[in-house]
Amino acid sequence: MTEHSHGGWATAPVQTRSERFASTAHDEFPEVTGREAIWKFSPVDRLRGLIDGELDGSPYAVLYPEAAGTTVEWVDRSHELVGTAGTPEDRAAANAWTSFEKALHIRLDGEAETLTVTRTGLGDAPRAAHTLITAAAGATGLIVLDSQGDARLTENLEIVLEADANITVVSVQEWDDTALHLASQFARIGHGATLTHIIVSLGGSVVRVNPSAHLAEEGAEAELYGVYFADAGQHLEQQVYVHHDAPHTRSRVTYKGALNGEGAHTVWIGDVLIGRDATGTDTYEQNRNLVLSDGTRADSIPNLEIETGDIEGAGHASATGRFDDEQLFYLQARGIPEDEARRLVVLGFLSEIVQKIGEPVLEARLHEALEAELQAAR
Known part of the structure; x- marks a missing residue:
């Protein structure tokens, strides 16, 4: 304990990201005021019912086709794998964990076929959910979690990859305009395993999806997109956390967004922690935002914490701005009208992420959704 020059005392050390308080019990978290670092950008008053209210944690209707190498079932909250990937770090996630009755378990074995799990029509009653995705050793596959319709939902998603698994998980939030959605998504990536994780948020009134990836064993890799x-009045938020906890791990984080209309607000916070044992780490994170009109706000905060000097590389970048005039000039010089040139620039900017999905039908649908957003922006 040493006294500062202003006369105060240092009562606590600066908290490293891995030491953030975590619990599955809602009541162990202090009440949310909106001044906390993890809540200060969020419209807390609109979310009180999900943070502190009573939640319906019963199973809900899901639609999915038969897909070789996959199984889908509801399991009890006491299932041995529940809690393997992570623990809630905020009061809303803990409320969901306290309230859910059964978890939706999606299992991949071998070379699994693409599986799309759709939920729609959850209604306007506050609800809790818990989803568990597990990939067996050496498993490969693509899982799409497709959310549509209306909802008042707070939930946790756990993703567990055993050794040498290589899977893609896509979480699509294409809710109705009035939906409220809070999600914490935890991934634990095993020895030599690779996770590609993609968030697509287009619909909803307030959508806050916070993914975290724990590179827990040697050679683990994560690509987070x-x-x-x-659009006007919409709040879309992502707080990303990548924890390099083992030697020779690799991560890439790339998030891109567009904003249009009065009151459109996006938040991206990217935390990367390279632990003491994570020698040979290679990591880079970036966030890019394209502003299409006045009256919008994009908060973008990259953070990098390094506890060992023996790494391959680490970096981060953030940029928010309007159209690239050179790109527009290039297209207009070739006879493309200004409105069409702007449309092409925005689609090209965002499509880079959509093309990472690798499922043509879903990619086409999302391209159409982006086209519709741009039409409405004119």
Whole structure:
């Protein structure tokens, strides 16, 4: 304890990202005021019912086709794998964990076929949910979690990759305009395993999806992508956390968004922690935002914490701005009208992320959704 020059005392050390308080019990978290670092950008008053209210945690209707190498079932909250990937770090996630009755378990074995799990029509009653995705050793596959319709939902998603698994998980938030959605998504990536994780947020009134990836064993890799389009009055938020906890791990984080209309607000916070044992780490994170009109706000905060000097590389970048005039000039010089040139620039900017999905039908649908957003922006 040493006295500062202003006469105060240092009562606590600066908190490293891995030491953030975590619990599955809602009541162990202090009440949310909106001044906390993890809540200060969020419209807390609009979310009180999900943070502190009573939640319906019963199973809900899901639609999915039969897909070789996959199984889908509801399991009890006491299932041995529940809690393997992570623990809630905020009061809303803990409320969901306290309230859910059964978890939706999606299992991948071998070379699994693409599986799309759709939920729609959850209604306007506050609800809790818990989803568990597990990939067996050496498993490969693509899982799409497709959310549509109306909802008042707070939930946790756990993703567990065993050794040498290589899977893609896509979380699509294409809710109705009035939906409220809070999600914490935790991934634990095993020895030599690779996770590609993609967030797509287009619909909803307030959508806050916070993914975290724990590179827990040697050779683990994570590629985290996100694409979002916020229009008037819409709040879209992502708080990303990558924890390099083992030697020779690699991560890439790329999130891109567009904003249009009065009151459109996006938030991206990227935390990367390279732990003491994570020698040979290679990591880079970036966030890019394209502003299409006045009256919008994009908060973008990259953070990098390094506890060992023996790394391959680490960096981060953030940029928010309007159209690239050179790109527009290039297209207009070739006879393309200004409105069409702007449309092409925005689609090209956002499509880079959509093309990472690798599922043509979904990619086409999302391209159409982005086209519709741009039409409405004119």
